[in-house]
Amino acid sequence: MKNVPDKNILLFKSCLVSVEYPGIESSTKYVFDKIGVDYHVDRAQTCCTGLGHYSDVFDQFSTTVNGARHFALANKLNRPNMVMMCATCYAINKKVANILNNNEEVRDEVNQVFDDCGYDWMKFNKGDLDSRENIFHIIDIFYSKRKEIAKNIKYDFSDFNIATHHGCHYCKVHYGDTIEGIRNPHIIDDVVNACGVETIGWYDFKRTTCGSGFSQRFVHKKHSLTVTLDKLKSLKENKTNILIHLCPNCHVQFDRYQTYVGDKIGEEFNIVHLNIAQFLALAMGADPYDVVGIQTHTVPVEPILKDLKPLSKDNKDEIIEKVSYKVDLDESEDFNMEADTVKVEVNETN
Template sequence: MKKIPDKDILLFKSCLVSVEYPGVESSTAFLFDKLGVGYHRDQRQSCCTGLGHYYDLFDQLSTTALAARNFWVARDSGNPNIAVMCATCYAILKKSAEILNENNEAREKINGLLEEGGLGKMVYHKGDIDPHKNIFHAAEILYNKKDLLKDSPHLDFSQFNIATHHACHYCKVHYEDTIGGVRHPMLLDELAASCGAETVGWYDQKRLTCGAGFRQRFTNNDLSLQVTAEKLLSLKENQTDIMLHMCPNCQMQYDRYQPVIEKKQNVKFNIFHLNIAQFLALNIGADPYRVLGIQTHTVPVEPLLKKLGIEPVKTPVENGKIKMDH
């Protein structure tokens, strides 16, 4: 298995995490703190352009140029290992690093643009970032610490059927770097097991895409939701209670649109959606509101908390908002 770092890590902020599920970031930071992972967040970091790139708004050159800038931020901060919370960021950054290392023409053009813009200090040199040794998904960092998770007190999830959704941009793009397999991905399953929570493992449609398809969610909404519904129906057949995610776009597709599909198809799924970091953080005692940020979810998580014996008492609000930790 590839070597996974536990220090000198830039926790790469995600647009969708920040806007849709900020609790994913605070849960990740909570876990990193508990597990002794050395990480840094940098306000100079910018978007990876993933959404814009896959909407055909940013071409590959622009995306790679912005990656070169973000790679400089990582190196300049002394944290050359990058941990992402979004599978799209994962795929975008890895591909950009490969281009910068292997395509001399693209690298020279991007460096020229940086110099013209007065950003010569950000010039990228071949090998500055190794896509295999410096870019990771946050779930991989947690996987490297799963033995410590085993030793932590945890909740009893034995009454629930738990399924996992491994994001396409994690397990279907850079096969050689995927942990836990690509045909039957088990990374999230093994992480859940580290806290004593067994999953259903394989189920029909486990490898099926979430259906978001970036712009397809909007330009071909019926087709997009048809794919999402197909997987939700498969999960319902398995009497799934909880679905674990590793990408905010996937989580958004299921959590935001599950009620829409229920109404369209006159069916109830009763499935709770949590990012793997939220799940693990909850399992070892994180506050559901201040850390997990469950108040941002569309499918209410409070019924799950009650079944776990956790009284869902909201933290006092400040200016109409719950102040989140981390």
């Protein structure tokens, strides 16, 4: 498995987490504290430009200038490991790092902008920050800490049918960096397993986009929600109670629009939407309103909470043992021989 950091982390704020589901940020902090991750959130951080970028308002050069400032900030704070709560921030920042490291002409132009503005400290030198070594998503951190997660579980979610939705910009943009596959992405499933819960695994449309399409939800609403509906129908056929997300944009698409879509076709879906950080925080016993922030959700989370049972000591010991065995197997060299060979090939693309 690739080397995932647990210290010197700059936890990168996401605009959609901040204004739609702030409980994702407080849950991430709660879980990071429990599993021993050293992080910092900084008010000098602005935003990745993602929503504007993929609505074609931001050009790649402006996004790159903005990203370079954040890389300089991360290094200035001595927190070069940038960890994202949003799939879009993840893809945007990785791409910016690749451009700055590999395209000398653009790097010089970006540095010229900083020169012109008198911001010498923002200048980027090749290698200052590496896409693969320094930029991660919280799901990567959780995955690398599955043993610690298992030790901190207090509630039993095993009576629920749980499915996962892997944001496209986590697993399809920089797919050479994605842990645990892109054809059948299952890194969230593996993290949920660390709480002693088997997910429903593969389902029809598992790999499909949420349908938000950045601009599509706003200007081609029917087009956008038709794609969302494909997925919701498949989830319903699989009797899903909870869908676990890793991206706030997908979360908005499903949580905010599920009832709207259902009303249009006269169907009820009754699927609760949680970010993986919120799910872990709840499983670890965090307060639903003071930490997890379920009061900002559109589909009520309460029906799930009332059926939650505390985990017995015997069950917990069994989960810890199973997770420990699984993680040791995943990390063993023999098991990873083939994966490492593939990694060499994908290294060639940026």
